[in-house]
Amino acid sequence: MTDPRIPDIDPRLRGRLDQLPEEVQPARDLWPEIRAQLDADRVRSLGAGDHVSTRRSDRARWLARAAGLALIIGGTATITTYFVRETDPTVVVIDTTQATSAINSFASYEQSAGDLARALEQRRAKLDPATVEAIERSLRTIDEALDEARAALLRDPASAQVRGYVEAAYRQKIDFLRRANDVANLWSL
Amino acid sequence: MRTLTTVLLLSLVASGAAAQQRTERGWPLAPDGALKIHNYSGRVVVTGWDRDSVAVIATVAKNMRFFGGGGRGGIKVGVEGSPGVEPEASTLELRVPVGANVWVRGAATDVTVNGVIGTVDVGTVSGNVRVNGTPRSLTAESMTGTVDVDASCETLRAKTGSGALTWRGSAGDAQLVTVSGLVRVTAGPLERARVETVSGTVRVESALRADARLTIETHGGDIDLRFPPKTPLHLDADAASVTAPGIATRMRPAGGRFTGPSTYDFNLVKPQANAPMVIVRSFTGKLVLGFP
Amino acid sequence: MPSALVTRPTDAPDGSTDLRAAQTGDTEAFGRIYRAQVGRINALALRLTGDAQRAEELVQSAFVRAWQKLPTFRGESALSTWLHKLTVNVFLLDDRGQRRRSLRELPEEAAPEPMTASRPAAMSHEDRIDLERAIAKLPEGARVAFVLHDIHGYDHNEIATMCGLAAGTIRAQLHRARRRLQEALEP
Numbered sequence: 001m002t003d004p005r006i007p008d009i010d011p012r013l014r015g016r017l018d019q020l021p022e023e024v025q026p027a028r029d030l031w032p033e034i035r036a037q038l039d040a041d042r043v044r045s046l047g048a049g050d051h052v053s054t055r056r057s058d059r060a061r062w063l064a065r066a067a068g069l070a071l072i073i074g075g076t077a078t079i080t081t082y083f084v085r086e087t088d089p090t091v092v093v094i095d096t097t098q099a100t101s102a103i104n105s106f107a108s109y110e111q112s113a114g115d116l117a118r119a120l121e122q123r124r125a126k127l128d129p130a131t132v133e134a135i136e137r138s139l140r141t142i143d144e145a146l147d148e149a150r151a152a153l154l155r156d157p158a159s160a161q162v163r164g165y166v167e168a169a170y171r172q173k174i175d176f177l178r179r180a181n182d183v184a185n186l187w188s189l
Numbered sequence: 190m191r192t193l194t195t196v197l198l199l200s201l202v203a204s205g206a207a208a209q210q211r212t213e214r215g216w217p218l219a220p221d222g223a224l225k226i227h228n229y230s231g232r233v234v235v236t237g238w239d240r241d242s243v244a245v246i247a248t249v250a251k252n253m254r255f256f257g258g259g260g261r262g263g264i265k266v267g268v269e270g271s272p273g274v275e276p277e278a279s280t281l282e283l284r285v286p287v288g289a290n291v292w293v294r295g296a297a298t299d300v301t302v303n304g305v306i307g308t309v310d311v312g313t314v315s316g317n318v319r320v321n322g323t324p325r326s327l328t329a330e331s332m333t334g335t336v337d338v339d340a341s342c343e344t345l346r347a348k349t350g351s352g353a354l355t356w357r358g359s360a361g362d363a364q365l366v367t368v369s370g371l372v373r374v375t376a377g378p379l380e381r382a383r384v385e386t387v388s389g390t391v392r393v394e395s396a397l398r399a400d401a402r403l404t405i406e407t408h409g410g411d412i413d414l415r416f417p418p419k420t421p422l423h424l425d426a427d428a429a430s431v432t433a434p435g436i437a438t439r440m441r442p443a444g445g446r447f448t449g450p451s452t453y454d455f456n457l458v459k460p461q462a463n464a465p466m467v468i469v470r471s472f473t474g475k476l477v478l479g480f481p
Numbered sequence: 482m483p484s485a486l487v488t489r490p491t492d493a494p495d496g497s498t499d500l501r502a503a504q505t506g507d508t509e510a511f512g513r514i515y516r517a518q519v520g521r522i523n524a525l526a527l528r529l530t531g532d533a534q535r536a537e538e539l540v541q542s543a544f545v546r547a548w549q550k551l552p553t554f555r556g557e558s559a560l561s562t563w564l565h566k567l568t569v570n571v572f573l574l575d576d577r578g579q580r581r582r583s584l585r586e587l588p589e590e591a592a593p594e595p596m597t598a599s600r601p602a603a604m605s606h607e608d609r610i611d612l613e614r615a616i617a618k619l620p621e622g623a624r625v626a627f628v629l630h631d632i633h634g635y636d637h638n639e640i641a642t643m644c645g646l647a648a649g650t651i652r653a654q655l656h657r658a659r660r661r662l663q664e665a666l667e668p
Contacts, residue, residue, distance in 0.1 A: 006652055009631055013663060016612050017632055023520025024527055030537060031515055034544045038508055131296075131314055134333040138350040138368040145387045145408035149472060152447065161427060161447040165472045168406050172387055176368060179348065183314055183332060187229065187296045 036103075039110065102157035103150070109170035116177035123184040131187075135180045142176060145169045212247040212255050219261045220288045221307060227267030230297040231278035237287035237304035237322070244284040250277030299334075317352070335370070354389075379403055379465075386410045396420070401465035411474045414467065418480045421464035424453040428471040433478040456480070500560060504551050511551070515544055518561060522568050528628040529572050531617035542575070543568040569629065573643055615665040619658050626651050627658035 009017075124132060146169040152162045218224065220241055226233055231250075243264050247255040252274055257266035268279040278297075285291060290307040293300050298316040302309050302324075309324040317334040320327055326344040329336045335352040338345065345360040353371040356363065363382040365372050367389040374384070377395035384391050384405045391405055394415040405412055416422065424433070427450035432438040439451060450470070455478075457464055469476050502510035522543060526536035547567055554563055616624060625644070629635040630651075637655065641648040 006630075006637060006655065009659060010663060013659060013666070014631075016666070020524075020612065020632065022524060024524040025520050026523045026537060026540060027533065030519070030541055030544075031512055034515065034541050034548075035508060035512065037541070037545050038511070038548050128296075131332070134315070134350065138332075141369050141387050145472070149408070152472075156447060159447050161449060164470060165408065168385070168470070169387070169408060172366075172368070172385065172408075175348075175366065176350070179330065179332065182312075183296075186294060187314065 098157040099154050102153050102163065105163075106166060106170060109167070109174065112174050113170065113177060116174060116181055120177060120181050120184055123181075127184055127187070131183065138176060139173070142169065142173045146173060208251050210249050210251065210255075212249065213245065214247070214255075214257050214266075215242055215244045216257070216259065216264050217241060217261050218243045218264050218286055218289060220286045221290065222261060222286065223263040223290045224283070224285055224292065225263070225265045225267075226281060226283065226291070226293045227265075227269070228279060228281050228293075228295050228298050229268065229270070229276040230295070231268070231299075232280045233293050233295060233298055233300045234280075234282045235291055235293065235300075235302045235305065236282075236284055237289070237306065238284045239287065240284070241286055242284075243286075243289075246280075246282040248280040248282075250279050252277055253279050255279075397422070397465035397467075399463065399465065402468075403465070404468045405470070407471045407474045409473045410471065412469055412471060412476045414469075414476070414478045416478075416480055419456045420480060421457050422455040423464050423466045424455065424469070424478065425450050425466065426453070426469040426476055427451070428469055428476040429473050430475045431469075431478070432476065434480060500551075500554075503548075504554070508548075511548055514560070518564050519544075521561060522564060525565060525568055525628070525633070526572070528613070528616055528632060529569070529625060531619070531621070531624055539568065539572055539575075543571045546571050565633070569635075569643065572625075611666065612662075615662050618665070619661060622650075622654045623658035623661065626654035627662070630655055631659070 008014075120135075127135075146166070149162065149165040149169050153159070153166050156162055218241060224235075224243060226235070243266075245257060245266055247266075247268065249255045249268055253268050253270045253276065255266075255268055257264065259265050266281065266283070268281065270276040276296075285305065286307075287305060288307045289305060291302060291305055291309050291311075293302070293311045293313075295313040295316055298313045299318075300311045300313055300316060301319045302311060302322070303320075304322045306323050306325060308326045309320060310328040311318050311320065312328075312330045313334060314331070315333045316331060318329045318331050318336045319339075320329055320337075321339045324340060324342050327338065327340055327342045328346045329338060330346075330348045331352055332350045333352055334349070336347050336349050336354045338347055338355065339357045341358040341360065343361045345356070345358075345363040345365075347354055347356060347364070348366040349370040350368045351370050352367070353373065354365055354367050355373045356365060356376050358376045359378065359380070360376070360382070361380050363376070363379075365374070365382070365384045367386045369388045370386070371389050372384050372386055372391045374382070374391075374393040374395055376382075378398045379393075379395050379401050380398050381401070382403050384393075384403075386407050388409045389407070390410050391407060391412045392415075393403070393405075393413070396417050397403065397420060405414075412428065427447070428441070430438055430440045431451065431453075433453065433455070435455070436453065441447070454464075467478075499507075499510040499513045503514055519540065523536065523540050526539040526543070527533065530536045530539055543564070547564055550567065554560065616628065619627065626637075626640060629640050630637055635643075637651045638648050641651045644651070
């Protein structure tokens, strides 16, 4: 609806605006990080639809923390990408083949955690709210640790040390989800 | 007036008694028989005795029902409510053969087990767990409550989520796990022990056997280790910082790459001598080691 | 092992097939949707945020949000329109308290004099860069109002509703943006 109190834009400015490109491709490929976040959210979620983990507010920080790396899942070509911040002129060159392998080696952990999380989700409505909240709280703690460790692995995929921390976080997550499922099986209201 | 007061008092006592029902039951049980206990909410107290039988005193809320039965090889007891009805707190006090194998499950239930030398397996959701004695093997878990173990056993598995986990005693093989709960170990001498936590603090004040192996893994939790003076020790550590006698605090560079763990020897008569091994891995936690 | 995402210029992407597949959880299909839409969404993000780093974060947040909300998309509008609106909402919802304050920050000003109409000459690449930079330098409230109204055609009442502000505030922000841009771009 046109408001007569808003004058028409100056035609010269209008003309210049009309020539602005409709599309501007990002300086680097953002899909790998988006994809990683989709995969992580799928594993992590205890709720369907809107009721996902309460980490949305952390998502931007997580993505920034993941150091803006291009990670093409399953890619075979070595691609060099640069992560440059205006305030910090550090340039990091990443061999994404190695990073890909490092992350993919935890696929079975992801699968196990995902299966357990889905099983727990099916029983969610039958658990008392206090128990659900307690489980979610602990899972948030574990997920934050897992995010940190995975981000470190993306930065340093060759580090056996860091792999150990990622593995430890996955073990904790799977163990905790198993315990939560046992509780849910036994004490569904 | 006095008569009226008396009548009122009597009616109050009567209504209180009607809200909780007390039941006493007993069954024979073999010395190493199995006992399974369910109580959703309230308390469970299990104590070993020198008889081949189980004796139960159940104080059960009005809308709950006590059940029990079985044979000499195994007994099952518990409290159950009606579907759709909010469970109310009930108490089960049991005397069991000392050698019995005891299994307890609760939700909002505190569980205490004393003086049982068979296997003990306790799980609760929000309640607290206490185990005292010398069970052959012990599994104790609470999702949000605390676990307090004062026991010596062959194998120990103790887990919490956010609750504190405390262990006094000894074990041939111990595994202690929390998510964010504090872990406090004053057991010993330690033989094989593994402590895992994501963000909980770990405190160990114990002696170590000559062939001990203690492994501690945290993501963000700090670690504080205190061993008796002059305890010989190999330390293999990767943490945000390592502070120990005779070495300047070693810091991992901020934002830097993770390098391999560092190894240290303490109180060894000669290099590479056999000594207890302590392995510490912490992504962002700090390690402090002392021999006070 | 999942295959790498590669743009195949000879294969015309079947948008409806990819959409249906993505709605049932096919991340590869969503990836193709991403490739088809990211240019427009990134342009919007750059102009809304005025900052390349924040634009990247917004694009990522928007596509993750789109993935979560995709099952609710019923095709009442084009997918690109839906994504566009979703991106704007993600931007506005980000730290809503702060954003509302910055959007509101502006005194009411008088309407400008109407300018004489004339056809502009074709813009050089440098001119486009200048314009993008000038937009990026606008105060946030003015920039958001300008980008949504004058570049993307949102009605000012709609912008007011989305921002949780009065229509008058949006009008004032718009006026301010236009005036500043004209001053910046006049020789």
